[in-house]
Amino acid sequence: MSVSAPALAQRIAFNVPERPAVAGIPQFAHQAGIQIVSPAGLAGLKTHAVIGHFTVEEGLRRLLRSTGLHLVARNGNILSLALSPRVSRQSATKPKPAKPARSRSSFVAAEVSASPPEPDTDIIVTGTVSPERRLDAGLAVTTVSLDRIHELAPNNTADLLKLAPGIWAETTGGATGANIFVRGFPTTGDAPFLTVQLDGAPIYPPTELAFSENTTLFRIDDMIDRVEILRGGTSPIFSNGQPGAVMNFVQRTGTPDLQGGLRLTTTDYGTHRADGYLTGPLARDTTFAFGGFYRTSDGLRNTQFLADRGGQASANVTHEFANGKITAYVRYTRDHNAFYTGAPLIANADGSFGALPGFDPLRDTLIGRDTQHLSIETGPREFRAVDLDEGRGVDLLFAGTSFDWSVGHVRVTNRLNVTKGDANTIGLFTGPVPETLGQYIIDTVARANANGRTIAAAGPASSGQGVIAATGVAIPADRYVLTAGLWSVRESIAAVTNELRVSTTINSGHQLTGGFYLSHYQTGDRRILGNNLLLLAEPNAQRIDVRLDNGVQATRDGFVSAATSQIVGRSKSTNMALFLDDDWAVSERTSLDVGVRLEHQMLRGEVRDVLPNVDFDDDPLTLYNNNGALLLASSRTLGDDAERLSWAAGLVHRLVPGKVTLHARLNHGSNLQSFDKLRIGGQRTQSADVLEAGVDVGVGPIRGSANVFLNRFDGLQFTRLLANADGSVGSILLAGGARAYGLELETTISPTPRWSVELQGTFQDGRYRGFGGNNGNRVVRQPNIHLAVAPVYTTRIASAPLRVRATFTFVGRRFSDVENLQRLPSYSTVDLSLHAGSDRGFYGDVVVQNLCNAFGLTEGNTRVIGAVLSSGPIVARPLFARNFSASIGYRF
DSSP states (O other), rough: OEGGGGGSOOOOEEEEEEEEEHHHHHHHHHTTOOEEESSSTTTTEEEEEEEEEHHHHHHHHHTTTTTSEEEEEEEEEEEEEEEEETTOOOOSSSOOOOOOOOOOOOOOEEEOOOOOOOOOOOOOSSSSSSOOOOHHHEEEEEEHHHHHHHOOOSSSSGGGGGGGGGGHHHHHHHSSSOOEEETTTSSSSSSSSSSEETTTTSSSOOOOOOOOGGGGOOOOOOTTEEEEESSSSTTTTTTTTTSEEEEEEEEOOOOOOOOEEEEEEETOOOOEEEEEEEEEEEEEEEEEEEEEEEEEEEETTSSSSEEEEEEEEEEEEEEEETTTEEEEEEEEEEEEEEEOOOOOEOOOOOEEEOOOOOOOOTTSSSHHHHHHHEEEEEETTTEEEEEEEBBBEEEEEEEEEEEEEEEEEEEEEEEEEEEEEEEEEEEEEOOOOOEEEHHHHHHHHHHHHOOOHHHHHHHOOOOEEEEETTTBBOOOOTSSSEEEEEEEEEEEEEEEEEEEEEEEEEETSSSEEEEEEEEEEEEEEEEEOOEEEEESTTOOOOOOEEEEEESOOOOTTBSSOEEEEEEEEEEEEEEEEEEEEEEEOSSSSSSEEEEEEEEEEEEEEEEEEEEEEEEEOOOOOTTTTTTTTEEEEEEEEEEEEEEEEEEEEEEEEETTTEEEEEEEEEEEEEEEEHHHHHHHTTTTTTTEEEEEEEEEETTTEEEEEEEEEEEEEEEEEEEEEETTTTSSSSEEEEEEEEEEEEEEEEEOOOOOSSEEEEEEEEEEEEEEEEEEETTOOTTTTTOEEEEEEEEEEEEETTTEEEEEEEEEEEOOOOOSSSOOOSEEEEEEEEEEEEEEETTSSSEEEEEETTTTTOOOOEEOOOOOOOTTTTTEEEEEEOOOOEEEEEEEEOOO
């Protein structure tokens, strides 16, 4: 039975003889019902006998007496031991090489008095067979605690990825809707190479669902204990076999005594948010945790309506039993967030960018009251109401279980998750670059005069007039205007994932793990694209109606087109995978792990047929709905069966046990077919071969890691949506390969007890291969340099801890397009944070983002091909302006 804090006083009958530590520690853990993570270098050490009735605390002290082993950390329910450097190894007969002892038993939720901690006591559970110290694991993994999340004050889930080297996250879309790139993997947007997990289970396995990348589906609150971000390594073997990166959120679980917290947050842009949680016992071996958040906000840009509104409720129950535990959880999210796309700017001849007169690129947005409630035309006399304040929203239910059980050297785990709900997007998506109204009318006259039916009905046009659609006020011809599509994307998703693992250790030092992964997921969506509006290039843009001098109406209520693309379909897929991993302790300091995964996918779906270029009202005197996409009653059925073989191998050498670890890894992984790719006839799989090597250090004042990587991509593809001159939405399928190499740094240097410096950086070069004329071009949208340096000062005022952090971030040049014609210049930002606590449970955080109001672009005009960022008016997506947030909380 797992031991809770009150149970430490209970006496247990121990029968652990004096024996080598590699055997004595697991035997003690098994009898006590606790989980112990041991360091390397136990060869030659013996633990003392523990025979009789003792509490766990008394027994552990007896077991470790004079061994030099001591407790250094408890992360949730897991204990970690370290070896004091002063201890010399006994010259006793050397036992067989053994991997660091790792108990397969249940967990303890108690503090045991211990010596001062050793370096790097983080315990990770992502990418490992069983919990391991991060320094010993030999993986490129970043851990972020809840307190660190508070000090970052992320605007969305993807903002946390800024703390992990090797990952570039564009988060200027608002509280959701990020674009995420991993280690030079080529993609034009969304996040196909990132999987979000909840307690080790993927929340939605197909990461290539357009408009619904994984971080968009997940919200952070104080029910999160920590997040672990794994890059490469063993990720192609376990879970859904993601070849890129895994972002695993570990939930807060119950406690043996009543605990809780409340945190209130406000910002200078009108946020009002409350987070809370409560944990405690339900019965002798059963605990609970409950919490969530609710938030409203005016948004980081002025939308003229409530930009963000919604919340989340989470609950879990944990029951501990002999040699194991099971946790059941449920999490419901209902949240709506305004989505910000590009803004009108001016490109200068020297390559710099500035504000279009009257439009603040850091604070303003095109969306506003005039575009909030409109109706889009989807067919003859068919209209659909859309509301921009829905934004990119989710209405999702997550539920699942985590099961852990062990007996002797056998450990069984099972991770189950169910996801069901809606993930919709209502947004204003920018298209071609701004131009004057006069030029737009000239182009419209030319288009009308090229239409034979229009000429026959009305004769040729020579000019036209533009007016504000809502008021009829005339607009001067020299005003800048642009078109933007009011897109409606409604997606219903459902997924069930389950991963079963069985691990055992055999005498030869091999830890074998076999597993079975099963997922079934489905989508049903209707995407209505096009619906282009003619807008003034101004904050909270007003709609424009244009009428030509021959009586032809070019617009309807500001719309210059109807729905020019409609995708209505549904799909389902069943994925089954078997995997096997062998973690072999070659010697007391060196281990070799090899894993293989074989997966089969059965993908089925159907999509409604569409007739393009239909005149919805069959009226030659109206231009605004001449190129509609008409949804037909017929449909086509699609299907694909695919297999993938993934493998990974790693060599880990603990050069100085507990202080310096070297590792080298090679893996092969792929993304299987997605329905979007199948629908447009794309290739089946995208494969990647990744070689990485690194060092993890925890010596004196230095804690950190450095990793180098070399990637090769084959069969990679992505779809690029284009805004055509006639207002329609087109797409092109890009396919080929790429190569990338880089260096990742993640280091903290603490020269004094009060001062430390945090360094996190990525230096990479990724280039396309086999992309025709784009061969050799830089991989799209990923900087060659991304560096963050943060001096941190920690002190105490009376009994209150105080921590001040200033973060300087530099982002190098990028290209917004695969043709490398849209260059995005480098930029730098400064962020500040202040954390204060008290010994009475109160704490507070103040965060200032973009202190210096830096102007930087995260995205160019991705829906237009060509050098459209070279000079004159352009469309691009800039950073947010300086903003403040403050929170105050209380824990008991």
